[in-house]
Each structure stands twice: as C-alpha cells, then as structure tokens.
Amino acid sequence: MVQEILPGIYRIKVLLPRSPLEATNSYLIKSRERNLLVDTGWNREESRKALFDGLAALDVVLEETDILLTHLHADHSGLTGAVATEKSKIYCSRIDSEIVNAMAGATYWPDIGVMFGAHGFPAEDLVQAMRSHPGRRYCTRKPQVFTTLSEGDVVEVGDYRFTCVETPGHTPGQVCLYEPKHKILFSGDHILDDITPNITFEKYIEDPLGHYLKSLDKIDRLDISLVLTGHKRLIDDIHKRIGELKQHHQDRLGEVLGILRSGQMDAYQVAGQMTWDIDAESWDLFPLAQKVFAVGEAATHLEHLQHTGRVKRIETNGKMFYELTKAL
Numbered sequence: 001m002v003q004e005i006l007p008g009i010y011r012i013k014v015l016l017p018r019s020p021l022e023a024t025n026s027y028l029i030k031s032r033e034r035n036l037l038v039d040t041g042w043n044r045e046e047s048r049k050a051l052f053d054g055l056a057a058l059d060v061v062l063e064e065t066d067i068l069l070t071h072l073h074a075d076h077s078g079l080t081g082a083v084a085t086e087k088s089k090i091y092c093s094r095i096d097s098e099i100v101n102a103m104a105g106a107t108y109w110p111d112i113g114v115m116f117g118a119h120g121f122p123a124e125d126l127v128q129a130m131r132s133h134p135g136r137r138y139c140t141r142k143p144q145v146f147t148t149l150s151e152g153d154v155v156e157v158g159d160y161r162f163t164c165v166e167t168p169g170h171t172p173g174q175v176c177l178y179e180p181k182h183k184i185l186f187s188g189d190h191i192l193d194d195i196t197p198n199i200t201f202e203k204y205i206e207d208p209l210g211h212y213l214k215s216l217d218k219i220d221r222l223d224i225s226l227v228l229t230g231h232k233r234l235i236d237d238i239h240k241r242i243g244e245l246k247q248h249h250q251d252r253l254g255e256v257l258g259i260l261r262s263g264q265m266d267a268y269q270v271a272g273q274m275t276w277d278i279d280a281e282s283w284d285l286f287p288l289a290q291k292v293f294a295v296g297e298a299a300t301h302l303e304h305l306q307h308t309g310r311v312k313r314i315e316t317n318g319k320m321f322y323e324l325t326k327a328l
C-alpha cells in the first residue's frame with residue numbers, strides 16, 4: 001500500500017470502498033524538518049485505516065506533518081480533521097477551503113439540491129440523492145483553519161520546492177503542485193489517467209468546463225516528466241493525456257449539441273441521453289449518486305455551450321432549459 005515514487009516521496013493508497021475510483025493516491029513527502037501529506041481520503045473507517053497504516057509504516061510523526069489539499073472533494077479532504085494536529089498547517093486554495101468548511105454545515109447540501117432541482121432533477125429523488133452523496137457522507141466534520149494557497153506560492157519540503165499552479169475546473173479552487181527542478185507535478189484530480197476527471201457543477205464558478213480547458217492548456221506549457229495523480233496510475237506523457245482529455249470534451253460537446261437537435265431540454269433530460277461508462281442497464285437504473293455526477297457533467301457542458309454562444313439558456317419559473325441558438 002506504500003510505494004516510494006521518488007527519493008522521499010511516497011504514495012499511500014487510501015481505499016475508497018465501493019467507489020469506481022478504488023483508492024485515493026495520498027502522497028507523503030518526508031523531510032528532516034516537516035513532512036507534507038498531499039491529500040487524504042474519505043472520512044470513513046476503511047480509508048482512515050489505510051492512511052494511518054501507511055503513515056505508521058513510514059514512521060510519520062503527525063505533529064511534524066503539514067497537509068496540503070489539492071481540492072475540496074471528500075476523497076481528498078475527508079480525513080484532514082483526523083490527521084491534523086495543532087501544529088499542522090493545512091494548505092488549500094481559498095475557495096476550496098471555504099467549501100470544505102461549508103460541506104460540514106447545514107445549508108451546503110440543501111443548496112446543491114435546489115440547484116440540481118432547477119436543472120430537472122426530480123424532487124422525489126433529490127433528498128435521497130443528496131443524502132447518499134459521498135461528499136456529504138465522508139467529508140471532514142469539523143471546520144478547519146487553513147493556510148491559503150494562491151498562484152505562485154511556494155511550499156518547500158526537504159529538497160523539493162513546490163509551486164502552486166491554480167487549475168480551476170474540476171473544482172473552483174483545484175490546484176496542482178509543480179516542482180520544476182525534478183519536473184514533477186502533483187495533479188490532484190485535474191489530470192488523471194484511465195478515467196476522465198469530472199467537472200463539478202458548482203454555483204461558485206461560471207462555465208467550469210471553460211476554466212478546465214484553459215487549465216489544461218496552462219499545464220501543457222510546463223516541462224513535466226512525471227505526474228503524480230490523485231487516483232489510479234501515474235502519467236509519463238502528460239501532453240498526450242491532455243490531448244486525449246481535450247478531445248473527450250470536444251466529443252462530449254458534440255454529443256450534447258446532437259441531443260439538443262430534438263428540442264429544448266433540461267440538463268437532467270440531456271444526461272439521460274448521453275452515453276455513460278457505468279454498470280447500469282438504463283438511465284432509470286443509475287444509482288442516485290451517479291445520477292448527480294451525470295447531471296452535473298451534462299450541465300457543465302451545456303453551460304460551456306451557452307458561454308460560447310452555441311446554446312441558449314432559458315429560465316422558466318426557476319427551471320433551466322437549453323436549446324440550440326438559431327445561428328446553428
């Protein structure tokens with residue numbers, strides 16, 4: 001479960017039971033002064049045990065360890081409260097740290113439910129969908145005090161000097177860590193192999209897919225020989241992977257435009273007609289939590305088409321619908 005990737009940089013596979021992601025890649029960077037833990041895992045027992053077993057195998061003293069969250073999602077932030085001591089700094093971007101603390105509060109999930117309701121998610125399924133959402137079930141429970149990370153900030157650990165690169169898209173405040181001397185990048189979920197990072201539909205950011213595509217271009221300009229991803233395999237050829245991810249979203253945008261040829265629809269209806277790589281025989285049989293991700297994905301693509309003028313958004317009685325612009 002623990003593997004040394006580079007001198008002093010270890011990957012700990014933190015199990016995510018019953019998730020198609022299987023595990024979060026947490027990274028521990030050891031140094032004689034302070035260690036840095038990049039990302040944690042879900043706040044549930046199996047994940048906690050995997051992370052703490054890994055830290056114990058590396059003889060990590062938690063009081064000498066700081067934490068850095070690449071983004072807000074519970075599979076990265078969930079165990080922050082379990083690992084952090086009073087001496088630990090917890091690094092995260094401003095917006096994502098605010099959402100991490102909001103997720104444990106009373107209004108965040110009902111607000112998300114209202115937003116998905118406006119995009120066509122049936123009211124009778126919404127309460128259960130929000131209740132079963134892993135982000136809600138496995139988030140860190142008590143609000144944390146964060147050290148805010150912004151573009152260009154440097155975090156030094158032993159021989160490594162990591163520069164924060166803001167890459168909004170997967171979440172509003174997703175950051176990558178770039179180490180120019182060793183040409184490595186901690187990508188969080190901005191760039192993954194094997195799977196396509198989903199683009200979270202959030203009210204805090206307009207056109208998240210547009211931001212995501214720009215963030216891919218930003219990383220494409222860096223000299224990188226190894227990407228330490230947030231899940232699954234590490235990546236050698238980042239430029240090839242970025243090309244694949246961009247193509248994937250172009251294909252998705254084309255698919256959504258094709259679906260809208262049948263007329264005005266909401267994001268829920270569009271999601272029901274998109275193709276999904278999931279173990280369910282039909283849209284009606286999708287687990288509710290997966291439906292939330294799917295509708296979010298449809299909505300981020302519709303919003304991007306709206307921002308680039310190919311689709312019109314129509315609001316009727318608080319409900320959002322989309323249709324092709326006349327120019328098409």
Ligand SMILES: [Zn+2]
Binds near residue numbers: 024
């Ligand atoms: Zn993740």
